[in-house]
Amino acid sequence: MSRILYDLAAADEHIRFSPFCWRAKLALMHKELAFETRPWRYCEKDRIAFSGQGKVPVLVDGDTTVSDSWAIAIHLEQTYPDNPLFPGGSAQAQTLFFKLWCEQTLHPLVLRTVMKDLFAVLHPDDQPYWRRTREERFGCTLEEAALSAEEGVSRINQALEPVRPVLSRHDFLDGEAPGFADHLLLAVFQWAGAVSSLSLVAADDVVHRWFGTMRARYGL
Amino acid sequence: MSRILYDLAAADEHIRFSPFCWRAKLALMHKELAFETRPWRYCEKDRIAFSGQGKVPVLVDGDTTVSDSWAIAIHLEQTYPDNPLFPGGSAQAQTLFFKLWCEQTLHPLVLRTVMKDLFAVLHPDDQPYWRRTREERFGCTLEEAALSAEEGVSRINQALEPVRPVLSRHDFLDGEAPGFADHLLLAVFQWAGAVSSLSLVAADDVVHRWFGTMRARYGL
Numbered sequence A, B: 001m002s003r004i005l006y007d008l009a010a011a012d013e014h015i016r017f018s019p020f021c022w023r024a025k026l027a028l029m030h031k032e033l034a035f036e037t038r039p040w041r042y043c044e045k046d047r048i049a050f051s052g053q054g055k056v057p058v059l060v061d062g063d064t065t066v067s068d069s070w071a072i073a074i075h076l077e078q079t080y081p082d083n084p085l086f087p088g089g090s091a092q093a094q095t096l097f098f099k100l101w102c103e104q105t106l107h108p109l110v111l112r113t114v115m116k117d118l119f120a121v122l123h124p125d126d127q128p129y130w131r132r133t134r135e136e137r138f139g140c141t142l143e144e145a146a147l148s149a150e151e152g153v154s155r156i157n158q159a160l161e162p163v164r165p166v167l168s169r170h171d172f173l174d175g176e177a178p179g180f181a182d183h184l185l186l187a188v189f190q191w192a193g194a195v196s197s198l199s200l201v202a203a204d205d206v207v208h209r210w211f212g213t214m215r216a217r218y219g220l
Helices: A019-030 A047-050 A069-079 A090-122 A125-139 A149-159 A161-169 A182-196 A207-217 B018-030 B044-049 B069-079 B092-120 B127-138 B147-158 B161-169 B180-195 B206-217
Strands: A002-010 A036-040 A060-063 A065-066 B004-007 B034-038 B057-060 B064-067
Touching: A002 A019, A019 A069, A019 A182, A047 A065, A060 A069, A065 A069, A069 A090, A090 A125, A090 A149, A090 A182, A090 B092, A125 A207, A149 A161, A161 B092, A182 A207, B004 B018, B018 B180, B044 B064, B057 B069, B057 B127, B057 B147, B064 B069, B069 B092, B092 B127, B092 B147, B092 B180, B147 B161, B161 B206, B180 B206
Parallel strands: A002 A036, B004 B034
Antiparallel strands: A002 A060, A060 A065, B004 B057, B057 B064
C-alpha cells in the first residue's frame, strides 16, 4: 500500500519547513509507517485540489485522503492503534489544548524570529503569495513584524516556561513515552531548524535535552 | 478517619477564594472523599507550621500531611485510585503543563481583574501582608496593577482562546469525564466568583456551558 504525504518545500526541495507537515511526518515515524513525501509549494494548489482544499499536509493513505495535521493524527491513531499518539483516556482533549497553545503562543514568535531566513529560501513563485498572506495576518510588512534574533530567542524562551517543569519531571510531554504532544513541539523546532541556524534553547536547558532525545528517537 | 483541609479564608470565614485551595477541594469532591475545611488566614503561619512550610492548601489525611495543590492531587490519586484525576498514561505530564499555563497566563489576569474586590474582603490582619507580597510580585502598587473590569474581562477571554476548541469537541478538558485539568480551570473561576460578581465569560460561550456543567457536577 502506498502512503504519500504532500510536504511543503522551499526553493531547494530538500528544505521542508512547515511545522504542520512536520507534525504529520513525526506521527507517521512514530507509528513506524513507511511513507514517501512529495515536495509541494504554495503556488501548486491544483496538485492537491483532489483533497478538497488548498493546504498541506495532505496524506494519501491507500484509498483514504486526509488533510490537516490534527485530522491526520486522529486518522493514524484510529487506523493504526500501535504506538499510540494519544496514550490514555484524556490525552486527545489535552493534546488538542497543547496544539492550540503551540499555534497561538509559539508559532507567531518562531515565525517572526526566522521570518527573513524563511522568506529567503522560499521558491520565487511562492514569495509574493507568502508575503501577501503573512502581511495580512500581521497587519504590517514582514520587515516590521520580524524580531531580531536576540529578542526572538528571548521571547521564545519565555514562552517555553510552562514546558520546562514538565520536562524536568517527565522524559516527554506525554509522560514516559513520546506522543503527539511531543510531536507538536518538535515540529516547531524542525520548522525553525529547516530555515535557520539559530539556537533557540541553551545547551543546559531541559528543553535542549528533550530535543536531542526526540531527534535521536526519530533519526533526525 | 479524619480528613482536614486548611483553606484560605477572607475576613468573612465563609469566603474561600484561593484557587490553590479550590483545586484541592475539587479533587477531594471528585474522589468523593469526606473532608472538613479549617479556615486559615495568611497571618496564621504558626497554625500550619506542622506541615513544614507556610502556605495553604495543607491536607491532613489521617496520618499523612501534604501541602501544595499539585502534591495533594498526586497523593489523592495514588491513595484513592477510583475516579481518576489523571485518566490515562500521559495525563499527569500534560496536566502539569496545563497547571503551569493556568498559573502563568490566567492567574495574573484574574488577580489583576478582581484585585480590589479581593483586597477588600481580606481579614484586616492579612491586608498589609497581602499588599506587600503582591506589590513585590508586580513591581508596582496594587492600584497600579489593577485592571478595569472591562479590560480584565477582555484579556481573560482572549487568554481562554486555546480552551474553547477543546470544549467545543469534548465535554471536559479531560475528555469524556472531568479530571484535574478541569479542576485547575474551575478553581480559577471559583476564586474570582468568591470575591467578585463579575461575569468572566458570556452566556453563549462554550466555557460558560462547561462551567455550569462542572458546578452542577460538584454541587457548587
